[in-house]
Amino acid sequence: MGKMKICFDNVSWSSASGPNSFAQRLAQQLSLFGHIISDPTDYDVGLVFIEETGVLQKNKPKVQRLDGIWFKDQHQFNTQNVGIKKLYQSSDAVVWQSDFDKQMTTRWWGNPKEGKVIRNGIKIENEKVQIRNETILELRNRYEKIFVCSANWHRQKRLKECIEMFKHIRDKMHPYSCLIVMGASPDYIVPDRNIYYTDALPHEICLEMYAQADWMIHLAWADHCPNVVCEALSQRCPVICCETGGTKELVGNNGIVLKDSQEYNFELFDYDNPPHIDVTQLTELPNINVRPEDIDIKVVATHYVQLLEGVLSK
16 A cells, blocks of 8 residues: 555644654654644544544544543543543444553444554664763762653653652662653652752753653653653663553563552442552662563554554455
8 A cells, every 4th residue: 555644633743742752753654654633624544543533524434543532530530531442333343552452442342344443652762862961970970779650640651659668779779879750740749859840841851861860760650651661761760661552562571560459350449549569569779671672653653554454454
């Protein structure tokens, strides 16, 4: 099949949020492959992020790129999933970000017409980005180990536990260490001269920070497929994560996966009150040679092309 005209729906091209930043990377790579990112008046197939905005033509095929579903309680599940479920049931195919998301949605809604797990990705270069920011460079002179965590913070992301993990590592393993907390609205702030809060940072600075860091701590509970983890891995920064959610699928052998205090079986659950995680279960930090080839945006975009072409060929 030749060039496809692909219409992205429900994407804000100027937003830096997870779904939108991934959409930007995917659209750019699809364009480099020779495909055309089209508007709703002239396209072959629609690629809808989460739920439709109403601009797509009814007689054209469409694929849903699912960002997970709402499952905090029965009320939220029944009200906030209405548009997502409608698209899930009417799409020609569904893309899940992780096996975790696939198991969650099929548990509650059954199988779609067609579905495929395609994890998020990012451009992978042969070398790390060059660190130009002097403040980031100075951290290496000041500390033996540099840890980072990053999110648009809310309780599900478990910043408190990330900080407790850092303190445990500092107390038991690496006393000359610091933690850089990146991202907007941190919901747990402690007075500690070796913990730095940066608020939201430009993408280029984030990559420099990951390139300088020794480890990322990402203990978010039931996260889908976090772009910040892709970004850290792209800079060969290994990741400490928990077992619940899709993050461990991204991390694989490129980090450490820790056990949560309770097993999650895809029931409705208050993710703003995540279960306890024992930070002391981490007893050492091994040397890990991060190999991020699986999250190369070229590989990811190729999977999308294959799925979209399959939908169009029917």
